[in-house]
Structures are given as structure tokens and as C-alpha cells.
Amino acid sequence: xxxxxxxxxxxxxxxxxxxxxxxxxxxxxxxxxxxxxxxxxxxxxxxxxxxxxxxxxxxxxxxxxxxxxxxxxxxxxxxxxxxxxxxxxxxxxxxxxxxxxxxxxxxxxxxxxx
Amino acid sequence: xxxxxxxxxxxxxxxxxxxxxxxxxxxxxxxxxxxxxxxxxxxxxxxxxxxxxxxxxxxxxxxxxxxxxxxxxxxxxxxxxxxxxxxxxxxxxxxxxxxxxxxxxxxxxxxxxxxx
Numbered sequence: 534x535x536x537x538x539x540x541x542x543x544x545x546x547x548x549x550x551x552x553x554x555x556x557x558x559x560x561x562x563x564x565x566x567x568x569x570x571x572x573x574x575x576x577x578x579x580x581x582x583x584x585x586x587x588x589x590x591x592x593x594x595x596x597x598x599x600x601x602x603x604x605x606x607x608x609x610x611x612x613x614x615x616x617x618x619x620x621x622x623x624x625x626x627x628x629x630x631x632x633x634x635x636x637x638x639x640x641x642x643x644x645x646x647x
Numbered sequence: 648x649x650x651x652x653x654x655x656x657x658x659x660x661x662x663x664x665x666x667x668x669x670x671x672x673x674x675x676x677x678x679x680x681x682x683x684x685x686x687x688x689x690x691x692x693x694x695x696x697x698x699x700x701x702x703x704x705x706x707x708x709x710x711x712x713x714x715x716x717x718x719x720x721x722x723x724x725x726x727x728x729x730x731x732x733x734x735x736x737x738x739x740x741x742x743x744x745x746x747x748x749x750x751x752x753x754x755x756x757x758x759x760x761x762x763x
Contacts, residue, residue: 633697633703
């Protein structure tokens with residue numbers, strides 16, 4: 534069965550700092566990859582997704598992620614974080630075959646200090 | 648806001664009891680997926696319903712069951728509650744063209760279940 538590992542449980546950054554959240558998955562075949570975000574008191578929402586094509590994917594609010602197939606990684610990045618980026622971030626994967634089951638990582642809580 | 652609603656918001660039950668959680672999917676969607684999110688964990692897939700039939704199940708025991716209605720709303724039923732069932736239960740709706748496909752899932756706010 535596939536699994537997703539997120540390296541950091543809690544990240545604390547000052548505003549304008551750069552962000553990189555790590556995500557590795559274990560699945561040998563073709564996968565679809567996602568980052569979800571949950572702002573305090575809000576629903577889980579899709580930040581960006583990778584299905585195929587350009588491995589550098591751009592999402593909402595200035596976030597991007599890079600798929601590195603050889604490393605089974607899909608790291609999330611943002612050049613300059615804002616206080617409003619404070620949230621919990623989840624990496625998730627769906628195998629291309631039988632694509633209905635999202636498998637999530639444990640999440641990374643990001644706190645941005647003004 | 649995603650248009651996906653869940654009820655109730657919070658629920659407290661005791662061990663051994665049964666519980667029913669409800670989810671109204673976003674307008675135009677035909678698929679509902681249910682997830683369990685324990686404290687400090689990511690959501691775990693329970694099962695999915697597509698056009699009123701179960702369309703896949705995660706690693707959860709049979710005492711977790713569900714239904715989807717003709718209007719595509721859904722229920723999650725849990726029998727013989729255990730302490731470890733305490734969690735946030737999320738539903739997500741999507742529009743699938745066919746059974747084996749994928750489309751973006753829109754999540755509801757969740758129901759917080761506490762089992763004492």
C-alpha cells in the first residue's frame with residue numbers, strides 16, 4: 534500500500550522567509566500528487582496538484598511544488614511567506630490505477646510570525 | 648466554503664453506542680468520500696460512494712458502513728463505538744465521469760466525534 538511521509542511536524546518562520554515542506558511517497562507506479570491546506574477554522578482545500586507534464590507545478594497564493602520522480606518527492610515551496618499562510622499543510626497521493634483513494638501524510642503545521 | 652455540509656458539528660457518544668454522520672454533497676457532484684482524521688494525523692480514507700454504490704474501501708472494519716442517497720447526500724454509520732473512533736470525520740464530494748476516475752474532491756468542515 535502506498536504511504537506518504539512529511540518530514541516536519543511543525544515549522545515556525547518569520548514573515549518573508551522562504552518555505553520548503555518535504556513530502557516523500559512510497560509507490561512504485563505512476564502517481565497523482567497533491568498538496569492540501571487547512572487554514573484555522575476552515576475546510577481542507579486543494580493548494581496544487583500534479584498529474585503529468587511539467588514537474589514544477591504552480592498553485593494558488595504563490596505556492597509551487599516540484600515532483601522529482603527519482604526521489605519519490607513532491608516538496609512544497611514558497612519564496613516569501615506571509616502571516617496568512619499560517620495553516621496545516623497535507624501532502625497526498627493517488628495511484629493512477631484505481632484512482633479514488635487519497636492517501637495523506639500526517640501534515641505539517643506552519644506558523645508564520647509577523 | 649465548498650458547498651459541502653456535514654452534520655452534526657460535534658457529537659459525544661459512549662463506548663458501544665452507534666452513530667450516524669451526515670454529508671450533503673456540493674451541487675452537481677455524484678460522489679462522496681469519507682475520511683477519518685485522528686488528532687495529529689492526516690485524513691485516512693474510509694470509503695467512497697459513487698452513484699449510490701460503494702466504490703472502494705480503505706482499511707476500516709465492517710462496523711463502519713455507509714449509504715448514498717438518490718440526491719447524492721451520504722451517511723456514515725459506525726456501530727459498537729470504540730475509544731479509538733474519536734476523531735474528526737470528513738466527507739468530500741466530487742464529480743466522477745466514471746467509476747475508476749478521479750476529479751478534485753471538495754471537503755466539508757467535518758464532524759468531531761468524541762467517544763467516552
